[in-house]
Amino acid sequence: MTLTADEFERIKVILGREPNEAELAMYSVMWSEHCSYKSSRIHLKNLPSHGPHVLVGPGEGAGVIRVDDIAVAIRLESHNHPSFVEPVQGAATGIGGVVRDVLSMGARPIALLDPLRFGPLPTEGRVEPEVAERNRFLVEGVVSGISSYGNCLGIPTVGGEVTFEDCYSGNPLVNVMCIGVASIDAIRSATAEGPGNKVLLLGSKTGRDGIGGVSVLASATFDEAAADKRPSVQVGDPFTEKLLIEACLEMMQAGLAVGVQDLGGAGLCCATSETAAKASTGMNIDLDQVPRREPNMQPFELLTSESQERMLVIVAPANVGAALAICEKWELNASVIGEVTDTGQLVVTQNGMVVADVPAASLGDGPLYDRPATKPAWIDVLQDEDVTSHPPTEMGKALLELISSPNIASKHWVWEQYDHQVMLGTVVKPGVDAAVLRLPGAKSRLAVTTDANARFCFLDPYLGAKHCVAEAYRNISALGATPVAITNCLNFGSPEREEVMWQFIEAVKAIGEACLVLGTPVTGGNVSFYNETGTTAIYPTPVIGMVGVLAEGIEPRPMGFMNEGDVVVCIGHTEAELGGSEYARTLLGKVAGRIPALDLGLEVARADVVRAAIAKGILSSCHDISEGGLAVALVEACVFAGKGATIHPENHLAAHEWLFSETASRYLVSLKEKDLDALGEVEMTVLGKVEGDTLVIEGILEVTVDELAGCYRDAFAKAMGYHAR
Amino acid sequence: MKFHASIDVMPRTEISDPQGQTIERALPGIGFESVEEVRVGKRITLTVTAEDEQEARNILNGACERFLANPVIEDYEIHL
Amino acid sequence: MKFHASIDVMPRTEISDPQGQTIERALPGIGFESVEEVRVGKRITLTVTAEDEQEARNILNGACERFLANPVIEDYEIHL
Amino acid sequence: MTKRVAVIVFPGSNCEQDAVLALRYLGADPHYVFHRDTNLAGFDAVVVPGGFSYGDYLRTGAIAAFSPVMESIRDFAVTGGPVVGICNGFQILCEAGLLPGALRRNAGLKFRCLPVDIRVETNETPFTRMSVQGDVLEVPINHFEGNYYCDKGTLQQLEDEDRIVFRYVNNPNGALADIAGIVSAGRNVLGMMPHPERAVDPAVGGTDGQVIFSSMLAGSLA
C-alpha cells in the first residue's frame, strides 16, 4: 500500500486502534495523491474562485456558472495513465468519468472537449521509429475510444487539441472536458442528507476493475507501478452510461433524488464517505447487496473497485419504489445497498459482520503537504539559447513545412470521427478558435475552448501558464464572446521532485493572477501528478478549459477571408519573439529561448476592441494569432475561405521573425476598408488585401491556396499513415 | 506450404464484457431464457505460408501478440 | 443440463470484408508478409440449459437464425 | 392540420430530441413514444431516430428490432403510414425486416461525421415528392455502420422498382451502388443513413433536409 508511516499513525489516532485490511485499503486510496490532493491543496486554495457568474466553485463534482437564467456545469479531468496502458478503453472511460461528474451536479451533459498530447509521429523523425509508431498507435486508439464512447452517449465533442512534443512519448496526456446544463434550482450538491434515507447503487455490476487504480496509476510513476501491480483494465460501457444519464436525470426531475454521486476513483468507498461527510451524516453499507461480476470478492475489493458506469443515489424511503421503477424502465441494474445514519460513521457490513467502521469525514480529510520546491538550474540556460538568428533558406518551403507539422495542421481527421452535431446545438463547429453552443433555455450562447502551451510552460512555468489562460481568453474573444470562467487540468511530473513542485507552484500562482485580471474565476480543476517515465517529467502542462458568453444578437465571424477586396489587418504589434515557438521546434529542432512577453491589460483592451467590432458586425473574419505566428494565421484564413491575399511585409523585423513569432495578444481580421476607423483606438497594422487565389507576401513568398490547403488539410491524416481523403 | 488457420480472440475473463452482458439481457425478451454467460469476441480466419506447422504457429503467435489481439484485455487461441 | 457452446459468425464468403482486408494490408508493414485471406467475424461463447444436446442445438439454431447472426451478411456455425 | 408524428425512443437512442426539434421547426406536432409502448393510434407519421440503440451491441439495430413497438410500426406501415428510419433507425428497420439489406462497417473502418451531398433519385415517394429528381442535398452523415449491402437480386429489384431514393455523390462509406436511402415496396417506409434533422435549422446545419420532412408532413393522411 502507498501510505507512509506517518499517515498510518494518523489513522491509528483517528480510529483509536489498528485499522483492519479493508479500512487500510480505504484510507490508502482516499489519501492517495489523486483523491486527496495532498501535495497541491495548499496552493490551489489561493486561486480566485468568485465572480458574478459563479454559482458553484471548486470542491464539487463540477464547477457551475450562471448564463442568463440557467446553470452551466464545467469539468475537466485527466485519464493519462490508463490511456497509456490501453488507449481505447483508457480514453473511453475518461469520458465516462467526467460525464458522471457533471451528471452528479444535476446537469445534463451537452458537450465534450478533448485536449490530447502525445509524443511525435513517425513522419516527424524526432524519435526512434518504434517509439513514434507506439505514439501513432496511441493517437489512433485514444481518438477511437473518445469517438466510440462519446458518440454513443449522444453528447457532441465540439473541441479539443492534439499536440505533439517529445516529452509525451512515455506519458501521453488525455484530458477530457464536459459541459452540462440545468435549471438553476436543479443544481445540487452530492450529499447524503437525512438519516433513514436509502442508498441506491445504479449501473454496472462491480468487478475487480482497477483495484487501487487511483493510487497505483495516478499516484505513482510508471516505473514504480510495475506491470504486475497494475490493476486490470477497465472496459467502458457507453450504453450503460447513457442509461445512467437518462435514469438519473429522470429521478432528479421527479424530485426523487436527495443526492447523486458518481463512482469514480476509489469507487464505493469514496462516493459513500464523501456524500456522508458533506451532509455531516453517516452511512451503513451492506456489501451483500452490491451486485458483482466476479465471485469471491473481498470487502476491500468491493469498496475500492473502480468498475465504471455506476452512480450512487440517496432516496427517501417513500420514494425507493418510484426510483427503482425508473431504473427498470431504462433496463438499468439498481439495488438498495444501505442507509444514511446520524452517527457520522461509515459502517460497512458483509455477511452480517462489520468489516469497516470509520468516521466518514476522516477519509476525505487526508494529510496535507507543503512539499519543497526548487527552481531547476537548466531553465536559465535554455532561456539564454538563441533561436532568433536562424532564418530559413527558403521562406515558402519553411511555411509549408510548418503547416504540415501535426501540431499546426488541421485536426479534421480527429474531429470528423466525433459526433460534433448531435443535440443540434453546435453553432460553431470544431476546427476554429473556439466552439459555440446554443444553450437550451438561454438566449445567450456559450463559447468554449481548451488551451495549453506546454513548451512555454517548460521554458517559463510562470509566464507560460499566464499565456495558457491568455490564449484561451483570446480564442473565446475571437468568436465575439466574453470569457466568464475557467476550469483546469494541471498535468505535471512527480511532486516529490523539487523542480516539478516549483513548476507547479509557479504555474498555479500565474493562473490565479491571470484569472483575476481577465475576470475568469476558477470554478474547479483537476491535478494529475506523476506524469513521467524514467527520470524525465513531461513539460508542465496546465490545460485551461474556458467558457465565455456570446450575447444574443451577436454573430460570430468565420476564421476565413470571406470577401474579395477586404483589407487584412493585424490587431496588435509583432515583436521578435521566437522563443518556445512552433518555428523553433519544427524548423530548428529547439525548444528553447525566452518566451513572448505578456501584458494582460493589453490582452483585455484588444479583446474588447475585437468583441466590439464583432458586435457592430464590421468584421468579415476574425482569428487569433498563436502557434506558428502570423504566417500560420494567414494560411488558415486563406484556406478556410479558399481565397488568397496580398500582404505587404512590415519592416521592423527580419522576415522570419515577423512571420513566425508568437507574440501575444494579436488577432488577424479582415473587413471593408471603409470600416477601418470604426475599429477604434487600437494598435494595428493594415497588412494588405483579400484577393486572388494565392497567398502573396510580397518579396518573401508566394504559394497558391490550393497548395496551402493540400498541406494544411491532409498533413495530419498522412502523419497518421492514412492517404488523404 | 499454406496453412488455414482460425484465431479466437476473446475478452479476458476478469475483464467486463458489456456487449455480452447486453446480449444476455436481451435474449429472454426474444424468447431465449435459457442462455447465460454470453461473451463476445472476434474470430479471425486466414491462410499463412510457412515451412511447417511450427513455423506457421510462430508467425501467428507473433501477429497476435503484436497486432491481431490486444493482450492487455484479450486472450487468443490459434487453431491450425 | 448446462451446455457450453461457441458460435462463429463470419461475413459471408461472397461479401467483401473491409476489416479483414485492412488487416491483411497492414500485416506486411509489421513484418508478416506470409498471411493472406484474412476475414474477421465474431465468436460468441455462452452456456445454454437444455434437456440434451439436440435441444441445446435447436435453441441455439433458433437464436442464430433470429438474432445472433444476420443472414443477409453473415453465416454461422455452432460448436457444442 | 398539424401533423402528429411519433418519434420512437429506444434505450440508447440519442437523436430523438433532434428529430423533435426539427419537426417542430417545420410546424409538426412530434411526440416521444417509448419502445415499450405499442399504441401508434392517432399518429400521421413515425420517425425512428438515430443513436446507438442498445449500444450497437451485437449488430447495429439488432436488439431494438425486437422491441414491442416494432410490431406496431409494422402494422402502421402496412396501412400505408409513412415511416422514416434515420441512421440507427434505418439499421433497425433493416434488422426488423421492414427494409431489405443490411448496414455494415464503413469501408474506411472509421466513424465519420461530416456533411455529404446526396442526390435525389426519385421524387415518387412521400418523402421526396416536394423535391426534383436529380436535386443534390447537403446533409450530414454520422455513423460507423453506413455501408449498405444487399444481394444482387435485391439490388436489381430496388433499381427496377425505383426504390433507391438517395445516392451519395461521393460515396463516404463503401455503400453498394452509392446507396444512401431506400424505400419499402409500398414506398411508405424510408431508411436513410444521412441525418436530415441536422439540416433543418439554418443556425446549425443548413436547410437541405427540410424537404424530406416537409414532403412527409404535406402528404401524410390522418
Ligand SMILES: Nc1ncnc2c1ncn2[C@@H]1O[C@H](COP(=O)(O)OP(=O)(O)O)[C@@H](O)[C@H]1O
Ligand atoms: N482533439 C480534438 N477534438 C476536437 N476538436 C479538435 C481537436 N483538436 C483540435 N480540434 C479543433 O481544431 C481547432 C484548432 O485547434 P488548435 O490548432 O489547437 O487551435 P488554437 O490554436 O486556436 O487553439 C480546435 O479549436 C478544435 O476546434
Ligand SMILES: [Mg+2]
Ligand atoms: Mg486554442
